Amino acid sequence: MSDTPNTGTPYPIVPLEALAAASRPGVGASLRLLPAAARLAFRGREAAIGPAGAAFGLELPRTACRFAAAGTRAALWLGPDEWILLAPGESPAPLVETLEAALAGLPHALVDVSSRSVGIEVSGPRAAFVLNQGCPLDLALEAFPVGMCTRTVFAKAEIVLRRTATDIFLIDVWRSFAPYIWQLLEEARRGTG
Amino acid sequence: MLLIDCPYCGLRPEIEFRYGGEAHIARPADPSALSDQEWADFLYARTNPKGKHAERWRHIHGCGRYFNAVRDTVSDFFVTTYRTGESRPETEESAR
Amino acid sequence: MSGAFRTPTGGRIDRLHPVSFTFDGRHYSGFRGDTLASALIANGVHLVGRSFKYHRPRGIISAGSDEPNALVGVGRDEAHFTPNLRATQVEIHEGLKAESQNRWPSLAFDAGAINDLASPLLPSGFYYKTFMWPAKAWTTFYEPKIRAMAGLGRAPEAPDADRYSQHYAHCDVLVVGAGPAGLAAALAAAATGARVILCDEQAEMGGSLLASTRSLIDDLPAQKWLAETLATLAAQENVTLLPRTTAFGYFPHNMIALAERVSDHLAVPDPELPRERLWQVRAKEVVLATGALERPLVFPDNDRPGVMLADSARTYVNRYGARPGKRAVVFTACDAGYRAALNLAAVGVEIAAIADLRPSPSGELASRALAAGIEVRPRTVVTGTSGRLRVTGATLARLGPHDLGPAQKVDCDLVLMSGGFTPSVHLFSQSRGKLVWDETLRCYIPGTSVERERSAGASRGLFELGEALEDGYARGAAAAQAARGGSAPARSFATLAVRLGTDGHIGATPHRRNPAFAKAFVDWQNDVTAKDIKLATREGFRSIEHIKRYTTTGMATDQGKTSNMNALGIVSEALKTPVPQIGLTTFRPPFTPTTFGIFAGAARGELFDPARTTPIHGWAVENGALFEDVGNWKRALVFPREGEDLHAAVARECRAVRSSVGLFDASTLGKIEIVGPDAAEFMNRIYTNAWAKLEPGRLRYGVMLREDGFVMDDGVIGRMAPDRFHVTTTTGGAPRVLAHMEDYLQTEWPDLDVWLTSTTEQWAVIAVQGPKAREVLAPLVEAMDISRAAMPHMSVRTGRVAGVPARVFSVSFTGELGFEVNVPAEHGRAVWEAIHASGQKFGITPYGTETMHVLRAEKGYIIVGQETDGTATPDDVNLGWAVGKAKKDFVGKRSLARASMSAPDRKQLVGLLTVDPGVVLEEGAQIVADPNVPVPVPMIGHVTSSYRSAVLGRSIALAMIKGGRARIGSRLFVPMPAGVIEVEVAEPVFYDPKGERFDV
């Protein structure tokens, strides 16, 4: 062992749940940890796209950076052959089974990534302002309308961002980055009432 | 921070992208058929032009796709962007 | 009363709110709305600083961000102290503490002023010509002395206590500058519905209108019009007004950086507010309405406190109600000098004389000056000033056809100068727009734009109020039109304002002094005089960039705002070359100095970089783990027990794994799911090994190369199904490996039906390692058979562990029987705890990365990035067996065929055993064959890994040694500063070389 052991950052890491529990609603913007969801990464050739949507229960959006929703489920366009199929509160296994059955023989890839990320809601009249302290995209309603979703960055982490209402944004972030994102959002919220 | 026109997602800020070096340097179909010098040229020789440069970018923090662009390396303005697999467009006039 | 020089009425200061502050420990009073400079002037204080080189006494020259002299340190304590702030921009608040700089022991008596006496020895570039003997004296003597004299303010000694924030913003039209042109541009753009941001560096928006006394716009007094306009703009939702906000940088593709000063002007700032905020604005169109800067005149001793720019003096009187003196001499080359004289006279400042460079001043202002009884002397120059800490007089002389007339001294405590106005083209130039020389205006103005930008008003030479408003409105409308369509309503501005004309002067003015000795300052702060610039031209420096660097003119903290044009004028005369042929120095960001903290924003301390943790992190914290940073992950290094040092803890953990069972959090391993009909073909091309024949349910160790043939990453890969691989990578390599794979897949082999998904964070990975591993795991397993018969070493099964869906790998990085249990991340901790409970009867021991390193080293397993360094081939690190010789091609294969890649003296991985088993080698130590040769000693290798092995009872090491495999059994040497260590080269596998322990 090195005689100068690297014991790393002196800062204790506060778990996400503790951060979320300590967060107070604000006039300008509030943060909320979203409950668990099934998330499937779907990739495929043209032939697989229709059947995948049919099996999931909603047509996969073909317009770039848009999501489609039906009931609680949503399909997020992330790339020209890439979607995240999102089913809050559901277990991934039956979903995988259904989809794989529908996609048998069609060139595709379906990977369960339910546990890979966590969801954070940023809501309130200043939500876009708060998000713009780390996200470089234009979040004006005309540039980032309700129904839009995309991978992007927030400070030094990657996120998937979508807008479900004028004042509500949802972030999907890989779980190990979530405390960092949360703390930056809290910092960004300061002074917004 | 450049503003880059992803062929799939539209204009997005540079920090969502990863630069991929000179475009249209195809990996030889049979590398073993190449001489050492030919292989070294494939690996290392670059046009590095002062002017219009065909180059690869990946929208890594976006749609994840690689695509190609022609950019003027003097002004840093893009002339055009196009999808991987498409050939380099004719670009005489500089666009904004 | 806030000072003897305060006017009884007028100005925009709030006379109901007195503010007290200190300067160099002395208490003064001003009003809300004052800058530090205006408040000091109202108190009769002009001496505020010392110059950089000669330490000459210096006063306030300007009223804005171009100020070169009045630099102060401000801050209530060290954690809030900022040096080098311009007094002309510091807004006073109750309790403000300011101090002067670059003086010792005091501002009035500065020992450094000796430099002024020695100045004949200190011309431009003197330091290049001397201080060379004796050679060592530069570092030990001269340089420390020079450094002590240089610098301006002092750096704060305590870490900054303030916060900074950053904001990305987008708009249709960004208008920089809220003077008449900028306001009009914003009005026009806003009227189209465009999203508009209007920023201005001053505390109040309005620019020149703030000092206006007589102008009318649309029949309203200018200041009333201003108030109404600002109210109109503020009421519009599509308009963002940002006062105290400097546009400091114009970056490619219309990204403009703004620095907003949010709370420094407040006596008791809200702790929720940042000190400053960085705005990174991406604008569809930009209107630069940045105005113009008044040019000083270059005449001898033009630097005494009390010498001031004329229009700035007018600003002090009109805007701040502060009289800069009692009796003024005005030296002017344009009508602005008259306007200032009239404004000053109106508040009781006696105008001793106006010396006008021009032969026959005419026009409205000159007439009004004459009518007011002011003595106007045409064709007259100021040839010097007198006074020590404050100007006491000026010498005037009339310009004859060939020479100067006799000098006449005029008593005064104020000398105003005006050489005309220079458009502020900094941002335009930063945007890479080309400047063009306007022979009529005798200044550079914006030519063709490169970015989607247009200049308006004074910044492009339209100095008159009416012109600026009309131009601003037209440009704002055009910008909005270009950004999003839609047109602004037609509008014109009826103005009644005095016309200043376009006269001015560039360069030095004539005088009678010996030009070799007179100090006529061009760059006040850096003490560059006209003679310095001429010296540079004599010494052969012709490029303006060379002259700038040699003399340092324009390199002070005002970045040439006051000096550049006059320097050009002097060079032009010296080289007998017209100004436009000399060229300009490059305008570089930032427009004004910009706080480091604003660039860092929230990225400080724990938020400097993400600190990634695994699902099991909390358990490790609760159980006393020490952590190490690996990339941006935090990994448990070791779990020391009470009273145990690190070595003891590692030894205990190692023994536990070898003798019973250990538990390790491997969640940080990179994971990629490779799925699709062509998955195996893709694997074949990316990895050196062959994959087609790997059966589902089996694992294989894989090595990948860069195209240049060097080892890039490795990992164990499971085939989950014919079309599905579960790939693992090194912790640090995960993003790089995925990007490498995507690169080849998307751009070289887009025809392959296969897709890549990162699953690093999907799975928590719990390694159960040791002879009792199977017994620990078995009771927890459902829906899979992990018995020895059903699940041999290097296989993978899916089922449930502790009730949770799991992928279990029978794999070992320790040399013992082992399993790696992959479970969905949110269940990681619960499964870990279940395994930990199940293992209690075997004394299951959690272990950290250090133990993992020792155990793998005992087995000779490499860590990519530790044994390899980007210059190792598979064969170098004994992985030649993993290269599919029969494969026609894979990434990196061709490079391996180069002669150099199989050269006999390549470094190869071997083991090292110190002859003294108690000695542990230092990682990174160099290895030699003969330690007794003089420097340079030929080195044949280095130690890559080195540990104490508890199980072997001795130290072990891995090393890369030239021709190492052939040296096994021989003795080599590790020369350390404290002595030479003798080592024996060994096989790199120290423990269980036959590999009999995997399947116990």
Place this chain on the structure above:
Amino acid sequence: MQKFSGFALLRNALGGHQSWGPQWRNPAPKEAYDVVIVGAGGHGLATAYYLAKEHGVTNVAVIERGWLGGGNTGRNTTIVRSNYLFDESAALYDHAVKLWEGLSQDLNYNVMYSARGVLMLAHNHHDVVSFRRHVHSNRLNGVDNEWLTAEQCKEFCPPLNIKSMRYPILGGALQRRGGTARHDAVAWGYARAADARGVDIIQNCEVTGIRRDASGAVTGVETSRGFIGAKKIGVVAAGHTSVVMNMAGVRMPLESYPLQALVSEPVKPAFPTVVMSNTIHAYISQSDKGEMVIGAGTDAYTSYSQRGGLHITTHTLDAICELVPQFRRLRMLRNWGGIVDVTPDRSPILAKTPVPGLYVNCGWGTGGFKATPGSGHVFAHTIAKDEPHPINAPFSLERFRDGFLIDEAAAAAVAH
């Protein structure tokens, strides 16, 4: 050449410095030269100087597109060090350091070489092992470099924050002979000394072509001021090397990237040494004038624009603010960009080329300034003798074909 000295300064002071003559001439190009050097940066001027001084080759022109010293020589952060890992690199850079140590006297121009030490910080285990590997290798190569603990780093450079940061400092490698020099003075000193030995320095003269005879050998350069004959041509064009070499039909293993640097406003002495941290991407020193001189990283894309993105600066300054948190309130005064030519192994090329009479000195990436004297010295040898000096023999073009890379970057992950 008028001799520079304290006495000369004093004597001239009496006359108001009226009798100083030009430091170099401004000659019109002759029809032909024995050697034409393309590029009047530090390396090119040094090459010309040593050609004249060491090899008696004085019929030399250095031609420059803009003004001498106006490229990377005048844009870098002036760091000098030689603690490189590989024998080849250590030999090359230490050759330079030895020349730095007497350069002011040799050139009769104070280049202000200041051996204030270069401290490279380690923030993780990998850094520690890598830097120790450097330290041991350097020691055995006779190059000074020593390992400091974190506390010793703090003692050597008291303003450093070593603990309360995301990536605390675990130690550092210190080269005491490393330091800084005044970049402009290096260019001007070499220019003046070369000029004094008869070298023509021709500014505002852009090379537009390289002429070759039937045998393929070079015969001269086409320029914006006409054809200039040359028996030998040395291309020392830094970021523009690919462009110039392309004129001779040689495709180079180079890419040109923007590299940014910045300075703070000047302050009184507050930072005693040069500190580099590759892990968090920052380096900083304080100039004689008092400015904090800070290096930023390269932008991601190739460019000749001599500027870069704000996000690069932002990233550099967040690191600086962590390393020295009391500097957070200092202010950036000036930010600029240069063009650095980068080779695949991050080591330079100092070599003959496949074209007879054509020699190239390039690929210094982000670290060329420190090598200036050594580079010029061995490159002059290469041109004069038509064969490399033993020190630069490994830095050939052929190494890319044969795979004998000198991969300092891969080996150490250390910025140059």
